[in-house]
Amino acid sequence: MDTVRRLDDIFLLKNSCIVASGGETGFPCNAEAIVTVSLGLACGAVALVMVFYLMRKLKEAPRGTDEMNKICDQIKSGARAFLTTEYKYLSYFVIVVFAVLVLLYTLDPPTGDRTDGIRYGACFLAGAILSAAAGWGGMAVATDANVRTTQAADKEGLAVALRVAFTGGAVMGFTVVGYGLIGLSLFFWLVSLGYGDITTTQRLVYAADSLAGFGFGASSIALFARVAGGIYTKAADVGADLVGKIEMDIPEDDPRNPAVIADNVGDNVGDVAGMGADLFESFVGSIIAAITLARGDTAKVMLPIWVAGVGIIASMIGYFAVGAKDGAGQKELMFALHKGTIVSSVFVVGFCAILCNFLFPGRSTEGWEIFACIIIGLAAGVMIGQVTEYFTSYSYYPVQSIADAGVTGPATVIIQGLGIGMISTVFPVLIIVATILGCNALASDYGIAMAAVGMLSTLGITLAADAYGPIADNAGGIAEMAALDERVRDTTDALDALGNTTAATGKGFAIGSAVLTALSLLAAFKEKAAIGLVDIGDPVVLSGALLGAMLPFLFAALTMLSVQKV
Numbered sequence: 001m002d003t004v005r006r007l008d009d010i011f012l013l014k015n016s017c018i019v020a021s022g023g024e025t026g027f028p029c030n031a032e033a034i035v036t037v038s039l040g041l042a043c044g045a046v047a048l049v050m051v052f053y054l055m056r057k058l059k060e061a062p063r064g065t066d067e068m069n070k071i072c073d074q075i076k077s078g079a080r081a082f083l084t085t086e087y088k089y090l091s092y093f094v095i096v097v098f099a100v101l102v103l104l105y106t107l108d109p110p111t112g113d114r115t116d117g118i119r120y121g122a123c124f125l126a127g128a129i130l131s132a133a134a135g136w137g138g139m140a141v142a143t144d145a146n147v148r149t150t151q152a153a154d155k156e157g158l159a160v161a162l163r164v165a166f167t168g169g170a171v172m173g174f175t176v177v178g179y180g181l182i183g184l185s186l187f188f189w190l191v192s193l194g195y196g197d198i199t200t201t202q203r204l205v206y207a208a209d210s211l212a213g214f215g216f217g218a219s220s221i222a223l224f225a226r227v228a229g230g231i232y233t234k235a236a237d238v239g240a241d242l243v244g245k246i247e248m249d250i251p252e253d254d255p256r257n258p259a260v261i262a263d264n265v266g267d268n269v270g271d272v273a274g275m276g277a278d279l280f281e282s283f284v285g286s287i288i289a290a291i292t293l294a295r296g297d298t299a300k301v302m303l304p305i306w307v308a309g310v311g312i313i314a315s316m317i318g319y320f321a322v323g324a325k326d327g328a329g330q331k332e333l334m335f336a337l338h339k340g341t342i343v344s345s346v347f348v349v350g351f352c353a354i355l356c357n358f359l360f361p362g363r364s365t366e367g368w369e370i371f372a373c374i375i376i377g378l379a380a381g382v383m384i385g386q387v388t389e390y391f392t393s394y395s396y397y398p399v400q401s402i403a404d405a406g407v408t409g410p411a412t413v414i415i416q417g418l419g420i421g422m423i424s425t426v427f428p429v430l431i432i433v434a435t436i437l438g439c440n441a442l443a444s445d446y447g448i449a450m451a452a453v454g455m456l457s458t459l460g461i462t463l464a465a466d467a468y469g470p471i472a473d474n475a476g477g478i479a480e481m482a483a484l485d486e487r488v489r490d491t492t493d494a495l496d497a498l499g500n501t502t503a504a505t506g507k508g509f510a511i512g513s514a515v516l517t518a519l520s521l522l523a524a525f526k527e528k529a530a531i532g533l534v535d536i537g538d539p540v541v542l543s544g545a546l547l548g549a550m551l552p553f554l555f556a557a558l559t560m561l562s563v564q565k566v
Helices: 002-007 016-020 038-059 066-107 116-154 158-191 201-248 257-295 298-319 330-359 365-390 397-408 410-423 427-454 459-481 488-530 539-563
Strands: none
Touching: 016 158, 016 539, 038 298, 066 116, 066 201, 066 257, 066 298, 066 365, 066 459, 116 158, 116 201, 116 257, 116 330, 116 365, 116 459, 116 488, 158 201, 158 298, 158 427, 158 459, 158 488, 201 257, 201 539, 257 427, 257 488, 257 539, 298 330, 298 365, 298 410, 298 427, 298 459, 330 488, 365 397, 365 410, 365 427, 365 488, 397 410, 427 488, 459 488
16 A cells, blocks of 8 residues: 555544544643654763763773783774774665665655655664764773773772773663664654644654664664674684684683684674674664554654653663672672662653653553553563573573583583573563563553563663673783783683673573564554555465574574684
């Protein structure tokens, strides 16, 4: 069905917010587009102010000896060289796709306005640039925080080293949410301008369609950054271990092993820049899906942007709750990071309750149902993190059982590890399924989209815990290569072990949010394409499902073979 014709029905010729509110004509139904995104712009700016504060705080931590700084500079140089090369080739792809989008949407504009081409193209370009910038910024700070963490572990102990490493990770977290929310809010407002005399509902629907280009741009960078960075990371890691541990029988991160620098570079380009781009895409994608499924209802368009904004404020509060004492064990260290997530989540619940009560006058029942979906999504994210921690932390049975299997040889370790890994997928899937069914019953496809927004609302603090891991890992490598005292390596090893768990938690969090976001985007696509019921028994549909099920195995095989070749 033609898009212009479909949008030109009776519903869109009215203000859908006023209709849904039973005739309420005041705020938020009468809000202009700039008001709709105002809190997003303000909170995004606050996130960037937080980034500058954290960077200044990080600069106050000493960098250590000349030898430590020399090693740190080598890691930073390698990470910059990799990302520069990667972004160089990505820029060609981005330019070509930008030109294609401008051409297609200018020749055949969905709204009938030939400025659609530049609207879609500009949003795509902005999403790609901001995603790449977030990854670069996180990498730059992480490669500076590593040596400061090593120095803190040497001179001031575990507690201070944890705070320094976490501060470096927090820069990554708040950079991603700050760039994401400012960019998305700004371009949503810009693409809503210039359509002439149309209703508020039509204007918001047209703007949401154009904003899909922003998510497309972010997704493009995320795909290449995650895959390319991941292949480099694992290739360098495996290569360093094969040469050092297997062939030469020397300790991990030994300075005699030239592959050690490449290994530490990989931590930054894959687990910092790659993960940052990945979660940037999930963060903006969830908001875009919710805006699209709002169908021009001003209150529903406003809500995901404002929830993401208050999530940034809550994450900032949570940052100051993180801390541990010297001599803390793995459980105490993990709880130190959990405190930040818990505090942030509590504040998000309170802020969202206020927003849902404020934005839905005349339809409070619908507002509270959406609020329940936000809380379900937030709780699902926390539970997925807890399950991932249980299956990846040495403090619990699963990892201990894999270590015990090593008594009888490497074959039993592989068997036990694969078994534990497969079982670990059960509980996150059950949590996601329960989230989808619960939110669908409460608020249909919009509720599912808001669950994804709720899950990602505390991304600032969650990504900080994830990016902390590579910094701690690098700190241990610097301590070993600089031949520091054994007690320093013991401190960084404790931080590194914690970082391995937080990295796994971050991956689980990313996958869980991606499922909800993908389902929401699929619902939006079905609506835009006017697709009715899909019969899985249809040979064409079933063939597509089988091909889709095969693709993860194909991509996994290609990436693993790439690692093996390198």
